Amino acid sequence: MYIQWVMAETIQFSMRIEDELLRKVDEEAEKEYKNRTELIKEAVRSYLEEKEKKTHLKKVAAELWLKGELSQKDLKKALTEEETKDIIFGKKWVEDALHEMRS
Amino acid sequence: MKCAVDTGALLSLACSAHFSFILEEHDLITTEEVHDELLEFAAYNDFLGKQAQKILKYVDEKKITKEKPTVFLSLKIAAAELSVFSLGKEKKYIILTDDLHAARVAEQQLRVFSRPSFFLFLHLYKSKKITRQELLVDMETVVQQRKWMSGVLYKYVKEVLESLKQK
Secondary structure, eight states: OOOOOOOOOOOOOOOOOOHHHHHHHHHHHHHTTOOHHHHHHHHHHHHHHHHHHHHHHHHHHHHHHHTTOSOHHHHHHHSOHHHHHHHHHHHHHHHHHHHHHHO | OEEEEOHHHHHHHHHSTTHHHHHHHSEEEEOHHHHHHHHHHHTSOSHHHHHHHHHHHHHHTTSEEEOOOSSOOOOOSOHHHHHHHHHHHHHTOEEEOOOHHHHHHHHHHHOOOOBOTHHHHHHHHHTTSSOHHHHHHHHHHHHHHSOHHHHHHHHHHHHHHHHHHHO
């Protein structure tokens, strides 16, 4: 039986980072028996996952509001002020486009 | 119809299996700023990157043309959107965007009106170039690929269209 490891394609790029921050990265990497690249990759992945979770909650709130299942007051709790204004505007904006095509 | 189209709207339209129909039916006009953004997208080989590559090919073939506004509107929105809204307003083109924020700011501050990109999918359906089922599939493809807020609105529109079918 073959076990084939498929490596995801990677891209090399350079970045500039402050001395102090790099030292902290290296210290943390050493504690976790990882190298600098692995630690930075893990941190970026975790940051993006966290952002994705927050966006998912916002999406759910916006979808519920669009269906009339969430009040505007509760929508404002999930979204920023600008996002709330945008989605309220957006509902009318897309409904106007639908109406224009149907008339 | 002559439409000034921004990056997000072009990407949404390109997700559709009927993008070539849209190009046959309408004149899509964009700007240098949008072209630059498309080049950035095209650097990635993911789904949206491939759509950007496809759009850039159409630009090279002049199936999508580029124009420059002579005057830029005074609006605090991203450069690419600003160029498209300025061009559309100046040349009286229909402005297509999926950038809700830009659409709201332009409408509320300068009464410059725009339409969401799915307007052209509806147009294809109304002119019987695509079926209702094809329209819904196109909408779903965009729902899956777009940023959260435009994705949410596309999903809402798709659900409204589905409910109309049931009535």
